[in-house]
Amino acid sequence: MRLVERDEQLRCLSDVLAESAAGRGAVVSLEAPASCGRTALLDAFTRRAREHGALVLTATCSATEQDLPFAALSQLLHHPRVPGELADLPEVALPPDAVTPELARILHAVWRALLVLATEQPVVLAVDNVASADQASRLCLLHLAARLGSARVLVAITDDVEPSRRHLGFRAELSRHAHFRRLRFGPLSRGGVEALLTARWDESTVADRIAEVFRISGGNPLLVRALADDYEAAGTARRDGYGLAVLSWLHRGEPAATDVVRGLAVLGEDTSTAELATLLRASPDTVDQALGALTTAGLLEKGRLPHPVARDAVLDALPAADRAELHRRAARVRHEHGGPLSSVADHLLEAGRGPAPDQDEEWVVDVLLDAADSAAAEGDLARAVACLSRAHDACHDDHRRILVLARLADVEWQSNPLTTAATCLTRLVEGASSGVLGSREQLVVIRYLLWHGRHDEADEVLAEVRASDANGVDGQLADFETWLALAHPRMARRHRPVSAPRDRLTEVTADDPWLRVTAAMSELVAAGRSRDAADSAERCLSGLRFRQRSCWSEEAAALALQILAGVDRLDTAARWCHRLLAEASADAVTWRATITSALADIALRTGDLVGAVTHGRAALALLPPKAWGVTVGAPLSSIVLAATRKGEYAVAADHVRQPVPSALFESRHGPRYLYARGHYHLAVNHGHRALADFLSCGELLRGWGLDLTSMVPWRTSAAEAWLHLGNHDQARQLAYEQTARSDAGHPRTRALSLRMLAATSPADRRPELLTEALELLEQCGDRYEQAQVLTDLSHGHHVLGENRRARMVFRRAWHLAEVTGAALLLQKLLRADEHPAVSPTPPPLATRRCADTTALTASEHRVASLAVLGCSNREIAAKLHITVSTVEQHLTRIYRKLNIKRRRDLPVELGVGIL
Numbered sequence: 001m002r003l004v005e006r007d008e009q010l011r012c013l014s015d016v017l018a019e020s021a022a023g024r025g026a027v028v029s030l031e032a033p034a035s036c037g038r039t040a041l042l043d044a045f046t047r048r049a050r051e052h053g054a055l056v057l058t059a060t061c062s063a064t065e066q067d068l069p070f071a072a073l074s075q076l077l078h079h080p081r082v083p084g085e086l087a088d089l090p091e092v093a094l095p096p097d098a099v100t101p102e103l104a105r106i107l108h109a110v111w112r113a114l115l116v117l118a119t120e121q122p123v124v125l126a127v128d129n130v131a132s133a134d135q136a137s138r139l140c141l142l143h144l145a146a147r148l149g150s151a152r153v154l155v156a157i158t159d160d161v162e163p164s165r166r167h168l169g170f171r172a173e174l175s176r177h178a179h180f181r182r183l184r185f186g187p188l189s190r191g192g193v194e195a196l197l198t199a200r201w202d203e204s205t206v207a208d209r210i211a212e213v214f215r216i217s218g219g220n221p222l223l224v225r226a227l228a229d230d231y232e233a234a235g236t237a238r239r240d241g242y243g244l245a246v247l248s249w250l251h252r253g254e255p256a257a258t259d260v261v262r263g264l265a266v267l268g269e270d271t272s273t274a275e276l277a278t279l280l281r282a283s284p285d286t287v288d289q290a291l292g293a294l295t296t297a298g299l300l301e302k303g304r305l306p307h308p309v310a311r312d313a314v315l316d317a318l319p320a321a322d323r324a325e326l327h328r329r330a331a332r333v334r335h336e337h338g339g340p341l342s343s344v345a346d347h348l349l350e351a352g353r354g355p356a357p358d359q360d361e362e363w364v365v366d367v368l369l370d371a372a373d374s375a376a377a378e379g380d381l382a383r384a385v386a387c388l389s390r391a392h393d394a395c396h397d398d399h400r401r402i403l404v405l406a407r408l409a410d411v412e413w414q415s416n417p418l419t420t421a422a423t424c425l426t427r428l429v430e431g432a433s434s435g436v437l438g439s440r441e442q443l444v445v446i447r448y449l450l451w452h453g454r455h456d457e458a459d460e461v462l463a464e465v466r467a468s469d470a471n472g473v474d475g476q477l478a479d480f481e482t483w484l485a486l487a488h489p490r491m492a493r494r495h496r497p498v499s500a501p502r503d504r505l506t507e508v509t510a511d512d513p514w515l516r517v518t519a520a521m522s523e524l525v526a527a528g529r530s531r532d533a534a535d536s537a538e539r540c541l542s543g544l545r546f547r548q549r550s551c552w553s554e555e556a557a558a559l560a561l562q563i564l565a566g567v568d569r570l571d572t573a574a575r576w577c578h579r580l581l582a583e584a585s586a587d588a589v590t591w592r593a594t595i596t597s598a599l600a601d602i603a604l605r606t607g608d609l610v611g612a613v614t615h616g617r618a619a620l621a622l623l624p625p626k627a628w629g630v631t632v633g634a635p636l637s638s639i640v641l642a643a644t645r646k647g648e649y650a651v652a653a654d655h656v657r658q659p660v661p662s663a664l665f666e667s668r669h670g671p672r673y674l675y676a677r678g679h680y681h682l683a684v685n686h687g688h689r690a691l692a693d694f695l696s697c698g699e700l701l702r703g704w705g706l707d708l709t710s711m712v713p714w715r716t717s718a719a720e721a722w723l724h725l726g727n728h729d730q731a732r733q734l735a736y737e738q739t740a741r742s743d744a745g746h747p748r749t750r751a752l753s754l755r756m757l758a759a760t761s762p763a764d765r766r767p768e769l770l771t772e773a774l775e776l777l778e779q780c781g782d783r784y785e786q787a788q789v790l791t792d793l794s795h796g797h798h799v800l801g802e803n804r805r806a807r808m809v810f811r812r813a814w815h816l817a818e819v820t821g822a823a824l825l826l827q828k829l830l831r832a833d834e835h836p837a838v839s840p841t842p843p844p845l846a847t848r849r850c851a852d853t854t855a856l857t858a859s860e861h862r863v864a865s866l867a868v869l870g871c872s873n874r875e876i877a878a879k880l881h882i883t884v885s886t887v888e889q890h891l892t893r894i895y896r897k898l899n900i901k902r903r904r905d906l907p908v909e910l911g912v913g914i915l
Helices: 003-021 038-051 071-077 101-120 135-145 166-177 190-198 203-219 221-233 239-252 253-266 273-280 284-296 308-317 321-335 341-351 363-377 379-393 398-415 417-422 425-433 441-452 455-468 475-487 513-526 530-542 551-566 568-583 591-608 609-622 625-646 648-656 660-668 670-685 687-704 714-724 728-740 749-760 761-781 783-799 803-820 821-831 851-855 856-869 873-880 884-898 908-914
Strands: 026-031 055-060 123-128 154-159 181-186
Touching: 003 038, 003 055, 003 181, 003 728, 026 038, 026 166, 026 441, 026 873, 038 055, 038 123, 038 154, 038 851, 055 071, 071 101, 071 135, 101 123, 101 135, 101 154, 101 379, 101 441, 123 135, 123 181, 135 154, 135 166, 154 803, 166 181, 166 398, 166 551, 190 203, 190 221, 203 321, 221 239, 239 308, 253 273, 253 284, 253 308, 253 728, 273 284, 273 321, 321 363, 321 761, 341 363, 341 379, 341 398, 363 379, 363 398, 379 625, 379 761, 398 417, 398 441, 398 551, 398 591, 417 425, 417 441, 417 625, 425 455, 441 455, 441 625, 455 475, 475 551, 513 530, 513 551, 530 568, 551 568, 551 591, 591 609, 591 625, 591 670, 609 625, 625 648, 625 660, 625 761, 625 821, 660 670, 670 687, 670 714, 687 714, 714 728, 714 749, 728 749, 749 783, 761 783, 783 821, 803 821, 851 884, 856 884, 873 884
Parallel strands: 026 154, 026 181, 055 123, 123 154
Antiparallel strands: none
């Protein structure tokens, strides 16, 4: 109804009132959907009737009073002008289709009283919401309507557009009278909405929001006003505004319409009439009729709730049990009508953990398992966990129930391994030991147990698997044993014949190809074929996609990244880390933490000490230390070693003191952790502790048959510890052992060996060994190790009296140490006499003071300090905030005062001033 139409309606009612006052009684029915202004129109009319001298008697009907006889009529008669004997109407029994004599006497008395009142002034009976009137009052209104004739009585009622079955007879009886008038209207038009909003907002605001308000409200005045309030308060529809208005409408509407709205809220978009009818257990005709009425009222848009707030408000108003039941029925309806898998699963999840389905409802488990697979593939692990948990609850069969639990554990693991250990692992161990789980699931359970250091339980389950495969025909077990020999060597079978290493990446089985890939790489690493292992690692990562991730694909990826980093294919490894992180969802915390830890290792090997600490801490922040299990050795090793090299001993100490599981030292992460901890002890002058860690590292690797330099170069570190303790013979012996090994040809390994050999060799032999080591490290891209070698080389040249070469090398060493943030090396460059183990000869030229430099001014000293470190004139100007011309003038005066001709002749000790 447009606003201008209200005036038209009032004019029409005024005309009817005038006719009635002239002795032509009438019945006027104001028909509109609920909340479309029919009550407001009736109120406006009654005010106008009073202004024109009419006696107005009013009543408002309520559904709660439908069983109370004369509830509406009593309101009409509650007026001072009405005779007192009619004030208290008796309770009467009403047959369904007849008027009893007692009721007839009451109706006649009411009619006579109205006639008496009408002789004095026109009478208006205004009854709001007549569809909810009690039966006795309805009969009274029909009785009056049949006798109006020439009486000065006007009956004005408000009614629904579409009558219910209960109300249909009353409407038919009323409308047969000649003096019956019907005034129908509906929601506001777009122009009406605009006019209403213009009265509240300025024109520019109305122009921006008119379309949206009209679409959401359908022109329903109740909803329009609620939306106007919401936009003024929050700029959008709100639950306690528009949402409450929707609920208010439902409270006034017919039960059938309310049920349809609830059904639409539950089923959501793309709902057919057939589905809705099945859900509500109603006929399609009833549903269609309700949909039409709701759309006419403006509550629906094209048969759908027009805004999420409406849906949420309707669902929130439902009691929890009723809502759950509707969702359970909706799931079945969608399933039977071939609805989308995701929609069926949504309803099952919304229904919660209700009564378990009957035996013929195993489809529930199937749907939830398929939905979990889809969610996991999309990276929505929270949804996958919810689906699997619900499927687990819905299982009747114990065997299938434990299999679902295994899948649930796998997905929970990806978010937090601690959750799996707390909720699933014990029951999975029982299932594995009892033979309920297959070998594939049993092997996964063993991996979980080993991760958390529960070796005794892992031994028991593994014994069961081995016993069931006494003939050795299970290829998965063979692959698992191969991986075990590298990852957890103590658990591997003793005296197991080692097959000839082969690349099994193309030998994919239907069971779990990634276990085979992991075994292939493990076998190549254990055989010392690091280059072949790296090639396989690259192919592994090329075939890996996040959406295809599984327990063993994660293990394969982590091992592949470790292999690439171990052979110094650092750029390739870093590129894959960033790619895998970009593909991973935020829910995949374990996966992201593992890749971030790999980035810490890569940063450490490139000499990016800051990056190593940052990535290591980020990995531990993603996953708490306890959740890492034995793999916590990976991020801890990177942090401890990088912080030690940075000179941040307090940071390193904090992580060294952090408790680690004893099982760490029975996994491949143990030697690496010992290696990092040993270097920390060495840096803080605990030489014996450092030596113990390095030697323990070697004992573990030798005991496992994995004494590979690609794993951990423990001999060169132990040699450094022996030098620190003053035992040159032991240090030299270990350095020679390292160089003599068959797997010592890797550039980094050989460079570390050459550096230790140089430290234990005569002075004239050192430069040659160190120069070769430097060339090898440049191939690896490790700037920290390069700085270490350059530091030793600078000292070696100085010992031989080659001061010019010493200064040049010093500058390079200083620059690299500064770039990497290696405070330990910067100290060593300045105070080599504090490290007699590595440089047992007199301190280098860098620690001596040159008397000539005292003639420099403070500004000249700053310029000279930067120049000696290799900064260009432009860089010096930028650092000191002066012009390039000023830098050149300073250098000219510096050369003259120091009696030198060029930059490279600047005394190296000038660099001390920048610390």
